[in-house]
Amino acid sequence: MGLLSSSVSITRYKVNGEISGDLISTITEGLQKYSITDIDHVPVEKTSGWTSFENPYMPNFEKTSCIIGTYFVFSLRIDKKNIPAKIIKKFYIAEMTKKLAESDREHLSRNEKKTIKDNIISFLSLRIPAAPNIYDILWNYENYSLWFFSNQKAANEELETLFSKSFKLKLIRLFPYTMADLSKKLNDKDHDRLTTISPTKFMD
Numbered sequence: 001m002g003l004l005s006s007s008v009s010i011t012r013y014k015v016n017g018e019i020s021g022d023l024i025s026t027i028t029e030g031l032q033k034y035s036i037t038d039i040d041h042v043p044v045e046k047t048s049g050w051t052s053f054e055n056p057y058m059p060n061f062e063k064t065s066c067i068i069g070t071y072f073v074f075s076l077r078i079d080k081k082n083i084p085a086k087i088i089k090k091f092y093i094a095e096m097t098k099k100l101a102e103s104d105r106e107h108l109s110r111n112e113k114k115t116i117k118d119n120i121i122s123f124l125s126l127r128i129p130a131a132p133n134i135y136d137i138l139w140n141y142e143n144y145s146l147w148f149f150s151n152q153k154a155a156n157e158e159l160e161t162l163f164s165k166s167f168k169l170k171l172i173r174l175f176p177y178t179m180a181d182l183s184k185k186l187n188d189k190d191h192d193r194l195t196t197i198s199p200t201k202f203m204d
Contacts (some may be wrong), residue, residue, distance in 0.1 A: 008149055009149065009150055010151075010192075011150060011156055011173060012054075012146075012147060012173075013041055013147075013148060013171040013172060013174060014133075014145060014172040014189060015146055015172075016143055016170040016171070016172050017169040019167065022135065024067065027072060029139075030167045031050045031061045031074060031166065032061045033036075033164065034049050035049050035050050035051060035059045035061060036048070036051045036079065037049060038131050039081070039128075040129045040130055041126060042079075042126070043121075043123075043126055045080065045081050045083075046079065047078075047079050048076065048077065048078040048079070048158050048162060049075060049076075049077060049128070049161070049162070050075070050166070051074070051075045051076070051077040051078070051134065051139075052064045052072055052074065052075070053066065053073045053074050053075050056075050056077055056132070057132070058148070059077075061074075066097070070140055071138055071139060071140050071141075072137075072138075072139065073136070073137070073139075074136060075135060076134070076148075076158065076159050077132055077133065077134050078133045078135075078154075079131065079133075079160055080128035080130060081128050081130045082131060083124050083125070083128055088117070089123065090115055091120045091122055091124070092116060095116050095119075096108060096113065097153075099112070099116065113191045131157070135150040135159070136148075136149040137149070146171065159171070160173075
């Protein structure tokens with residue numbers, strides 16, 4: 001689900017920190033430096049990076065503007081190769097049987113088995129295309145807010161790590177506790193009380 005979908009899941013963030021230097025140039029450079037790279041023909045199982053909102057499968061931040069008014073609009077793309085376990089098992093047993101016959105042994109060591117399995121996964125990773133998952137981002141740089149169109153834990157963690165690496169800024173996920181903690185209306189006493197509260201169970 002993305003920005004233009006009929007139904008969406010959204011995680012709200014506060015962007016903590018300031019960008020030194022030219023804002024647009026700095027953000028564009030970060031997007032270019034950490035843009036998604038193709039792994040279809042390399043033995044890698046997963047990769048992530050920024051991509052264009054308009055053309056997520058062919059990212060080009062040099063020719064495509066990601067600015068709409070006071071917003072930066074772009075996407076996080078996570079590509080992952082899902083190799084079925086049964087296919088790995090099929091190749092693994094065939095290779096292990098061949099290895100035993102060549103060495104005239106009844107058993108292989110643990111290291112030999114691991115090496116065979118790792119080689120098979122690398123072999124299959126070169127032949128299986130990666131499935132792309134795209135998550136849209138709406139960043140209002142004037143009020144330090146960001147909307148991420150996903151609630152998936154892995155995707156959110158990927159966003160927070162890559163955002164920090166790309167722009168040297170920290171994302172603070174907004175939910176009732178963090179929103180209260182960031183509130184300027186709370187005095188020191190209320191902030192101290194906030195740190196001691198714990199969730200309430202409404203059902204046993």
